[in-house]
């Protein structure tokens with residue numbers, strides 16, 4: 001529309017809650033378009049319709065932000081441990097395609113477009129600040145060329161690398177959001193959760209918080225620590241949180257990737273839409289104003305966040321056309337006992353069973369305790385020796401670290 005100026009992220013946060021989108025790598029992996037392991041977004045080029053559809057589902061569910069699918073799209077990651085995406089398509093093309101797809105769908109609603117960067121193999125390999133910032137700069141330049149509305153540094157587990165990322169983002173004039181994949185125990189170099197928030201804000205981030213690795217409850221415990229530390233430091237960035245949609249009370253410091261169920265047997269841990277009502281309300285009451293999701297978050301989870309905050313936002317998402325509040329649509333069911341469940345008190349008080357009689361309630365996380373600088377994490381182009389099975393029939397492959 002001529003002369004129509006989309007309201008920017010900071011103006012929107014000043015007026016009330018902004019709803020993020022959900023977990024692209026997990027959702028597209030389940031749909032057969034992203035490979036677990038590398039988790040890289042070459043699908044933007046290989047199957048753009050799949051990415052468009054997922055963006056559209058999140059827009060319909062109430063997302064105010066279309067995050068370009070650029071996660072793990074740094075050149076070094078796209079050629080790490082046998083990945084051919086860099087050589088086949090190039091990081092620049094994958095990032096640009098991600099921006100184009102996000103912009104296409106954002107224009108179908110009043111959504112903003114976000115360009116995101118994340119942790120790099122170069123950092124884990126100890127290549128140093130210049131090499132790491134060079135990887136970030138290549139992605140950020142594509143985002144600026146393609147007119148994204150703001151930038152996100154997400155999924156960092158070392159505050160040092162996060163600060164380097166924010167520094168590169170601040171070379172632009174765009175608002176910067178920053179979220180660490182940490183819980184209440186702090187980052188992997190033992191910097192406290194609160195101090196990570198202070199350092200993100202001092203590095204220049206306008207919005208700071210937590211994403212991934214932990215469930216809503218644990219993530220909000222981390223956010224509470226961030227809020228206190230920021231207040232003590234006299235800093236007032238906006239707060240953001242985008243947790244997992246998996247229950248992880250048994251996760252250690254590294255979060256869900258240390259759980260034995262990661263990544264292919266997390267289904268019993270999936271949060272219900274009703275869990276997301278509680279999450280959204282708790283986050284809003286804590287003063288968090290950017291409320292979204294990460295791995296495991298499907299559009300119906302985001303719709304629940306949007307429905308819980310409908311009064312604050314003055315609207316319900318279009319996806320609520322097919323979802324009366326709190327299950328009210330069940331009044332149209334043929335069976336009376338199902339109709340009897342068409343109300344809030346039933347779903348809010350239900351403690352759903354897992355249906356897995358031989359499953360433990362909790363697992364014992366792996367605890368390899370390795371992080372940046374350890375040889376096991378170093379980047380390499382070659383496929384990891386002793387790799388797993390390469391065909392369905394060959395399932396006896398033994399994998400070395």
Ligand SMILES: N[C@@H](CCSCCCCC(=O)O)C(=O)O
Pocket residue numbers: 022023024025026039067071154155212257294295
């Ligand atoms: N914005 C991203 C966040 C992905 S967080 C990825 C967690 C798994 C990473 C790994 O196992 O290396 C997304 O929407 O998928």
Ligand SMILES: [Zn+2]
Pocket residue numbers: 023211212213294295
């Ligand atoms: Zn995630």
